[in-house]
Amino acid sequence: MSQGNRLEKTNRINLLFAFYEPLLTDKQQTFLKYYFHDDFSLGEIAAEFEISRQAVYEHIKRAEQVLENYETKLGLLSKHETRTMYxxxxxxxxxxxxxxxxxxxxxxEIVDSLENLE
Known part of the structure; x- marks a missing residue:
């Protein structure tokens, strides 16, 4: 994955996380925060939780899928981006x-009021 694609993916996951964090399990929240927000490596997370790198990878992949599923069903990020554009x-x-x-x-005043509703 190129550096630009990785940055895009990281930004998207962080945005999705901002909308859907409360819907994730504690473990999903923790692993996503460490990996995408705090920039920990798989190895660092694995050492912290005394599990394999593969297990960390699978937890993160599953959490990403859950976020994308929530977005597909609820569309909060998409709606937010559309509102911001308007x-x-x-x-x-x-x-x-x-x-x-x-x-x-x-x-x-109207635009400010609408923005504050988010």
């Missing part, structure tokens, strides 16, 4: 449009 578009339109100041301020 918020950016609203802000761009506000900045580029010749709106009266009161409309621009109200648009800002």
């Amino acid at each position: 918020f950016g578009e609203l802000r761009r339109i506000r900045n580029e449009a010749a709106l009266p100041e009161s409309y621009g301020q109200r648009l800002n």
